[in-house]
Amino acid sequence: MDILVTFDENYILPFKTMLKSFVASNSDTKNTFWLIHGGIKEKHLQDLKKFCNSQKTDFKHICISEKYFESAKITKRYPQSMYYRLLAAKILPKSLDRILYIDPDILVINNLKKLWEMEFPEGKVFAAASHAIIGNLTDNINKLRLDTDHSYFNTGVILMDLVKAREIVDMEEIIKNINESSDIELLLPDQDIFNSMYGKYTIEIPDELYNYDVRFYTAYLLNSENKHDLDWVMKNTCILHFCGKKKPWRSRRYSMFSSLYKYFMYK
């Protein structure tokens, strides 16, 4: 599998945790991690390569100029690197025909081959999950706010058909959108841009399998009529997403999945 990640130096530790969890359930395929970044120091890149190789995965990195995004919305929580995933189709080598983007605040706890091999229906270029059904109010507000008729997609996990994406992704348009967005109220900057530009090209995949928001265990349970309990999640869910401000690598507010997160963190 080819996995795309985009982060800055502050996210090296969670990335390593994510990678360790990924490898524990996905060692039956040859895997390459592609990092698109805006200038991570050479010593860190060397360390990342060494780390990935020790985990039996390949590591490639592509540095893109930060100048593109000079005036894009950046906050501590939403660093510049979050925009790089939008440009993946234009930046990654032509030899790749699909890529799975994964946020670094994630644990992969089951095998991803089924997602990796999914077929895209006619007209669809991306696959992503929505968090609307579990009662994430923000997502519903976002859908209204952006005035779209499709789900509001979470961009933490995106499977991309790169062959098709190369046709529709317009680098200049994205950068223009980002740079113009300083005038608009963007709650979740890159996510808003992805949804407004590419939402219509996106097929929805189940969040309880591929983008489980760990803050909402009870909501998932109730929404599934008690089917999606902890046993179900551990057996079926592939991706646990540690959404929100309280990140498990720095917070002491523990949730249902903290012990699992810390296990991989210190592994």
Added chain:
Amino acid sequence: MDILVTFDENYILPFKTMLKSFVASNSDTKNTFWLIHGGIKEKHLQDLKKFCNSQKTDFKHICISEKYFESAKITKRYPQSMYYRLLAAKILPKSLDRILYIDPDILVINNLKKLWEMEFPEGKVFAAASHAIIGNLTDNINKLRLDTDHSYFNTGVILMDLVKAREIVDMEEIIKNINESSDIELLLPDQDIFNSMYGKYTIEIPDELYNYDVRFYTAYLLNSENKHDLDWVMKNTCILHFCGKKKPWRSRRYSMFSSLYKYFMYK
């Protein structure tokens, strides 16, 4: 490392969970699991061997006659197989000079080599942990009840110096003790016998490292002046012991460590 387990057919599932967790942190050594049992069906033994081999561990089993224990105390919670560990020194082949006994209701989450290689002081034959300090009242009562001057040891994890143990372990005496125990009030049958017969030969090892009782997270935290938080445990603790009646493979009462347990259970 050589690991001893003793269980009946009801514990095959938790044993497999324990083994998977063991392998995840202990693949740097050649490992053999020794099962002493009282007649597990051949098809299950074949399945266990296949499973162990798939996890890159060796599997050997020794069947001992159940007749020895005909009148020993047996309840649903304390099956006959719990007594087998007491006899390990007499049953295991002479070629082994040490063995680490581990209960099946356990997760191994860090490397055990340091424990495996520990030196026994003069006069000590076993190494085990006590649960007294974390406020496990039963353990303190047991100590008074059995009138011993050493700690009341939990027998869920025991490192045995088999060379020395062969000299002091007396098979007939153990069986006599077990069979006579029907007249005495034994709260925790095999543990009482181990403590009264071999407690004086046992060196205490830290339970927060080698026999962490998962029911008492808060007690461990308070006893350590907030040092032993979840990060510390995941980084340092080698053995999480799911003590008590509520077993994680059948209970829906979740604790701090349930997600980690279920992860290995379905891995």
